[in-house]
Amino acid sequence: QLQLQESGPGLVKPSEALSLTCTVSGGSLMSSNYYWGWIRQPPGKGLEWIGGIYYTGITYYNPSLKSRVTISVDTSKIQFSLRLSSVTAADTAVYYCTRLNRVTFVGTADYWGRGTLVTVSS
Amino acid sequence: EIVLTQSPGTLSLSPGERATLSCWASQSVPSNYLIWYQQKPGQAPRLLIYGASSRAAGVPDRFSGSGSGTDFTLTISRLEPEDFAVYYCQWYGSSPPMFIFGPGTKVEIK
Numbered sequence: 002q003l004q005l006q007e008s009g010p011g012l013v014k015p016s017e018a019l020s021l022t023c024t025v026s027g028g029s030l031m032s033s034n035y036y037w038g039w040i041r042q043p044p045g046k047g048l049e050w051i052g053g054i055y056y057t058g059i060t061y062y063n064p065s066l067k068s069r070v071t072i073s074v075d076t077s078k079i080q081f082s083l084r085l086s087s088v089t090a091a092d093t094a095v096y097y098c099t100r101l102n103r104v105t106f107v108g109t110a111d112y113w114g115r116g117t118l119v120t121v122s123s
Numbered sequence: 124e125i126v127l128t129q130s131p132g133t134l135s136l137s138p139g140e141r142a143t144l145s146c147w148a149s150q151s152v153p154s155n156y157l158i159w160y161q162q163k164p165g166q167a168p169r170l171l172i173y174g175a176s177s178r179a180a181g182v183p184d185r186f187s188g189s190g191s192g193t194d195f196t197l198t199i200s201r202l203e204p205e206d207f208a209v210y211y212c213q214w215y216g217s218s219p220p221m222f223i224f225g226p227g228t229k230v231e232i233k
Contacts, residue, residue, distance in 0.1 A: 036220070038222075040222070047211065047224055047225070047226045047227050048160075048168065048211055048213075048224040048227075049224065050221070050222035050223070050224070053220060061219050061220045061221070063221070097167055097168075101220070101222070103217075103220070106170070106173040106174075106177075106179065107155060107156065107173070107174070107215065107217075108155075108156045108158060108173070108213075108214075108215025108217070108222070109158050109170050109173045109179075109213075109215070110160075110168070110170065110213075110222070111170050111179070113167035113168060113169075114167065115166075115167055116167050
């Protein structure tokens with residue numbers, strides 16, 4: 002059974018960078034059927050797609066966040082990572098890592114991590 | 124850019140009742156890229172419906188999706204206690220890949 006697990010600091014200071022890692026177990030990153038993404042949810046609010054990455058390293062970002070986002074992948078560690086620069090309080094959210102399916106259940110986030118709350122505060 | 128609107132914002136119903144949730148797109152979208160999720164408090168969203176009307180694995184048949192163009196519907200035929208949650212619709216843009224979510228509908232116990 003595929004499992005995803007987010008890790009990283011729960012508290013980040015304003016203007017600094019937020020960095021999270023997603024470790025995948027029970028499967029491989031190396032399939033063109035999927036890409037691997039990040040979705041966030043501010044407390045009490047809705048879902049926002051941040052971006053995604055193929056195992057080849059090709060990335061796609063939400064245009065509204067593109068200037069601040071970098072997603073990378075390490076296939077040897079079966080991990081992918083998120084870096085969001087110049088954070089503000091508006092970036093406080095639960096961050097989920099997900100598998101994004103582009104073939105069988107097209108356009109779905111069919112596996113999710115449990116999510117990790119990142120608070121931006123001094 | 125496509126915007127998804129969901130209605131109502133909150134739906135207050137009793138167990139056993141039928142729930143009808145709507146999702147509207149600001150422009151016509153391919154139905155095979157319209158998706159629904161269920162989210163319970165403190166949990167990650169769960170995939171319910173893909174391709175507007177296909178149930179994901181393990182989803183009870185009381186959940187059904189329908190619609191095309193700009194109007195889509197998620198129906199829960201008879202609400203069970205575990206169905207009280209927030210439901211999000213999502214559109215997938217394939218080129219380039221893009222995921223857009225609606226604001227959600229909360230189904231609460233009346």
